[in-house]
Amino acid sequence: xxxxxxxxxxxxxxxxxxxxxxxxxxxxxxxxxxxxxxxxxxxxxxxxxxxxxxxxxxxxxxxxxxxxxxxxxxxxxxxxxxxxxxxxxxxxxxxxxxxxxxxxxxxxxxxxxxxxxxxxxxxxxxxxxxxxxxxxxxxxxxxxxxxxxxxxxxxxxxxxxxxxxxxxxxxxxxxxxxxxxxxxxxxxxxxxxxxxxxxxxxxxxxxxxxxxxxxxxxxxxxxxxxxxxxxxxxxxxxxxxxxxxxxxxxxxxxxxxxxxxxxxxxxxxxxxxxxxxxxxxxxxxxxxxxxxxxxxxxxxxxxxxxxxxxxxxxxxxxxxxxxxxxxxxxxxxxxxxxxxxxxxxxxxxxxxxxxxxxxxxxxxxxxxxxxxxxxxxxxxxxxxxxxxxxxxxxxxxxxxxxxxxxxxxxxxxxxxxxxxxxxxxxxxxxxxxxxxxxxxxxxxxxxxxxxxxxxxxxxxxxxxxxxxxxxxxxxxxxx
RNA sequence: GGCGCGGUAGCCAAGUGGUAAGGCAAGGGUCUGCAAAACCUUUAUUCGUGGGUUCGAUUCCCACCCGCGCCUCCA
Numbered sequence: 214x215x216x217x218x219x220x221x222x223x224x225x226x227x228x229x230x231x232x233x234x235x236x237x238x239x240x241x242x243x244x245x246x247x248x249x250x251x252x253x254x255x256x257x258x259x260x261x262x263x264x265x266x267x268x269x270x271x272x273x274x275x276x277x278x279x280x281x282x283x284x285x286x287x288x289x290x291x292x293x294x295x296x297x298x299x300x301x302x303x304x305x306x307x308x309x310x311x312x313x314x315x316x317x318x319x320x321x322x323x324x325x326x327x328x329x330x331x332x333x334x335x336x337x338x339x340x341x342x343x344x345x346x347x348x349x350x351x352x353x354x355x356x357x358x359x360x361x362x363x364x365x366x367x368x369x370x371x372x373x374x375x376x377x378x379x380x381x382x383x384x385x386x387x388x389x390x391x392x393x394x395x396x397x398x399x400x401x402x403x404x405x406x407x408x409x410x411x412x413x414x415x416x417x418x419x420x421x422x423x424x425x426x427x428x429x430x431x432x433x434x435x436x437x438x439x440x441x442x443x444x445x446x447x448x449x450x451x452x453x454x455x456x457x458x459x460x461x462x463x464x465x466x467x468x469x470x471x472x473x474x475x476x477x478x479x480x481x482x483x484x485x486x487x488x489x490x491x492x493x494x495x496x497x498x499x500x501x502x503x504x505x506x507x508x509x510x511x512x513x514x515x516x517x518x519x520x521x522x523x524x525x526x527x528x529x530x531x532x533x534x535x536x537x538x539x540x541x542x543x544x545x546x547x548x549x550x551x552x553x554x555x556x557x558x559x560x561x562x563x564x565x566x567x568x569x570x571x572x573x574x575x576x577x578x579x580x581x582x583x584x585x586x587x588x589x590x591x592x593x594x595x596x597x598x599x600x601x602x603x604x605x606x607x608x609x610x611x612x613x614x615x616x617x618x619x620x621x622x623x624x625x626x627x628x629x630x631x632x633x634x635x636x637x638x639x640x641x642x643x644x645x646x647x648x649x650x651x652x653x654x655x656x657x658x659x660x661x662x663x664x665x666x667x668x669x670x671x672x673x674x675x676x677x678x679x680x681x682x683x684x685x686x687x688x689x690x691x692x
Numbered sequence: 693g694g695c696g697c698g699g700u701a702g703c704c705a706a707g708u709g710g711u712a713a714g715g716c717a718a719g720g721g722u723c724u725g726c727a728a729a730a731c732c733u734u735u736a737u738u739c740g741u742g743g744g745u746u747c748g749a750u751u752c753c754c755a756c757c758c759g760c761g762c763c764u765c766c767a
Contacts, residue, residue: 256766372695372762374695395764398765445767446761446766447696448761448766450762451763452762456764478767485760515705519698522704522705524704525703525704527716531703532716535716588713589705591705592705592706592715593713595715596713602732603731606732663725666725666726667726680728681729681730
């Protein structure tokens, strides 16, 4: 059984083992959100895949040091906060609160560090000074500082972009005169009137950092000059990550990132998600549609991260049923094992993962180790569920075996971060009136007064509750 | 135009050089007074199209069609 997580590396295009260079702790960086609006479910697809990645890495026995930045100063944050007449820090702080709420409700692990660009101006300036000192950056005619791509021959390797194919011309109008080359990008942007008070002092005058430099500065501050792994949405491959490589390696002369991990975009109803198409959803929109964050999470991780995932409402309905199914199997296993599981995260991380310890869920775990193949893992999970149910039915599920199978299920649920609905009856939550009707219906049923029983059942249903009969009574669940 | 990723049942989605996981939906069944719930079971001779390699391809090669992403600040 493979013990190491294998993952596609964008740079080499090959499957590579996920490794900690120091042999101890995986240091990885994820490009986080820009704090100017509510994050949408497409953003969360990426963050959720990264969350599953981290879970699987840790559960496979590899501790992590996870850094994810927040971009709290760039064009959009400045423009919008100015439009609102709001202080930039207050503006971005509001969106950070919203983002954190969404992350929590999606059951995402918190990164160990969440640095913000504004809080690391000094580090960014220092990095730019280093590049200036090496002749890899220059002051443009507009007072901004640019990276000199001609000094970094490896530019374009990640995105397999031949410098000659860079589309040039019309799109970039006047500002090209400020730069030596059309491909050079801004490290530091000179203050403009429309920026309002949002500028900082620097050796090149007041201004603000360019977008790319924050990730170089902050990732290296928290993780060192060479990161084990770096992740983001595919759209960041060029130019963002390409520029990060140029800035970082240009400054340090060391490899910046050993393993690149990119997540493909989410589509909605077969189209690119965009505001103009009206198909851009936030987590709140999903909740307003009557679905839970757990269901949303299931949908967003259920596709392979390398393939476009087509989101539709029906996916949420399917997820709801799938989660219920898993919950019922978990309940079955708890019962067969003689009590609920009490596995802690550390426990799970350190545990042996073999056929003997995971039972029928072992293939699902292997699927996760193989390039984070969540769809295959889910398929194997349900196959294992069938087996467990069959054994239970046949009476061939002794407590020792149930304990093993449950370990397998618990590991998979922890890997995927799935939170299962509580399957227990909610009878005591039903309003007294509903309970009374249901009780009367039960009595009518016992008296074989079918007409009256059915009438009362309809009344209960009309109040939004469903009667589930047992041999010796009934349960009430919300319908 | 360049680079990259895809096109598998009604929908979502794995996968393999030897004849297609799983989820949802749908049909049938067990259970039930009838239901609901739960469980069992059935459903792609076929994997965008056309060629080629092979004893054999959905899986490898070539061409074409379609979708999506990036090509300067969008996860």
